[in-house]
Amino acid sequence: QKEVEQNSGPLSVPEGAIASLNCTYSDRGSQSFFWYRQYSGKSPELIMFIYSNGDKEDGRFTAQLNKASQYVSLLIRDSQPSDSATYLCAVSRAGNQFYFGTGTSLTVIP
Amino acid sequence: GAVVSQHPSRVICKSGTSVKIECRSLDFQATTMFWYRQFPKQSLMLMATSNEGSKATYEQGVEKDKFLINHASLTLSTLTVTSAHPEDSSFYICSATPGGSRGDSPLHFGNGTRLTVT
Numbered sequence: 001q002k003e004v005e006q007n008s009g010p011l012s013v014p015e016g017a018i019a020s021l022n023c024t025y026s027d028r029g030s031q032s033f034f035w036y037r038q039y040s041g042k043s044p045e046l047i048m049f050i051y052s053n054g055d056k057e058d059g060r061f062t063a064q065l066n067k068a069s070q071y072v073s074l075l076i077r078d079s080q081p082s083d084s085a086t087y088l089c090a091v092s093r094a095g096n097q098f099y100f101g102t103g104t105s106l107t108v109i110p
Numbered sequence: 111g112a113v114v115s116q117h118p119s120r121v122i123c124k125s126g127t128s129v130k131i132e133c134r135s136l137d138f139q140a141t142t143m144f145w146y147r148q149f150p151k152q153s154l155m156l157m158a159t160s161n162e163g164s165k166a167t168y169e170q171g172v173e174k175d176k177f178l179i180n181h182a183s184l185t186l187s188t189l190t191v192t193s194a195h196p197e198d199s200s201f202y203i204c205s206a207t208p209g210g211s212r213g214d215s216p217l218h219f220g221n222g223t224r225l226t227v228t
Contacts, residue, residue, distance in 0.1 A: 027208070032214045035221065043116075043203045043222040045152070096142045096180070096207065098217055102153040 001026050006101035008073050014109050017090065019076040021104050023089030026070070030091040030099075033065055035074045038086045048074060079108040111137050112208050116220025123194055123227055131189045131223045133198075133204030136218035140206035144217065148201045157202075157209075160187040194227045 004054040006026050008028045021035075032051050036044035050072070056063045062075040067110045072091075075085055086103040113136040123129050133143055142215040143160040155179075158179055161165040166179035176198075178190040191198055209215025 032216075033156075034216050036219075041201075041224075043201075043219040046216050046218065090215075091189070092214070095166050096159070097205075100154050 003027060003099035003106060004089055004091055004101040004102075006087075006104050008102055009017075009105040011104055012107045012109055013079050014048055015079060015081060015106075016033045017079050018068060019079045019083065019106055019108070021074040021087050021106065023072045023074075023078075023101055024070055025072070025089075025091045025099070027091070027093065028067070028070065029093050031094065032092045033063070034090040035061075035072075035090070036088040036100075037042075037083075037089060040085075044088055075105075079106075081108045081110050084108050111215075112218045113137055114204065114206050114218045114220040116204050116223055118219055118223045119168035121226070123225070125195055125227055126193055129190075129191045129194055129225060131204070131225075132196055133187045133189070133200055133220050134174065135185045135204070135206045135208075138206075140208070141184060143181060143187040143206045145187075145189050146203045146205065148203065150201075150224075153204070155191075158203055160189075162187075188213065194225070196227045197228045199225055217224075 011047045035048040038044040050063040050065045060077045088103045089101040092098045115134045141162045145157045146154045159179040162181045168174045181187040205217040205219045208214045
C-alpha cells in the first residue's frame with residue numbers, strides 16, 4: 001500500500017469552476033499535510049499546508065483534512081488557466097519523513 | 111522566507127564526466143536536505159537524505175558511489191553525479207525544511223537542475 005495516493009487524472013475543469021483534488025494517506029501517525037503545485041519542467045512549489053482537522057482557506061485555495069478518514073483535499077475556486085499544473089499531495093511524520101503522492105494533473109479550460 | 115537555492119539550473123556534460131550540483135538554504139539552517147530525481151512525465155523519486163555532519167542515507171536502488179552527497183554545513187549540500195551516462199539525464203531537485211526533525215514544517219524546493227549527458 002502506498003503511503004500517499006492520488007488520482008493521476010487528468011482532471012479538466014472549465015475556467016471559473018471549482019477544481020477538487022483528493023488525496024488519501026495510509027499512516028495514521030502522519031502529522032502534517034501539504035499541497036504543492038508543479039508546472040511542467042519546474043520544481044514543486046508549496047501552496048498550502050494543514051495540520052488540524054477541518055478547513056484552511058488561503059485566497060482561492062482551501063485545504064481540507066479529515067484524519068479519521070485519512071483524507072486530504074484541495075479546492076481551487078474560480079479556477080484559472082494559470083492553475084493548470086500537477087498538484088502533489090505530501091504528508092510528513094516526525095523524524096523528517098516526507099511522502100509524496102504521484103500527483104494529479106489539472107487542466108483549466110478557457 | 112525559507113528559500114532554497116540550487117545551482118546550476120541546467121548542465122550539459124559528456125558521458126564519463128562528473129557533475130556537481132549545489133543546494134543552499136538561504137535563510138534557515140537545514141540539518142537535513144533531500145535530493146530527488148524526476149524523469150519526464152514521472153513523479154518525484156527520493157534519491158537520498160543528506161545529513162549535516164554524517165553520511166547520507168540512500169534509497170533502495172540508488173548507487174551511493176555514483177551519486178556522492180556531501181552535507182558540509184548547515185546551509186549547503188552537494189550532489190555529485192560521477193561518471194555520468196546518458197541514462198543519468200534527468201531533473202534533479204533538492205529540498206529542505208526549516209523545521210528540524212519535527213516533521214511539521216513543509217519542504218521547500220530548489221529550482222532544480224536539468225542534467226543532460228551526451
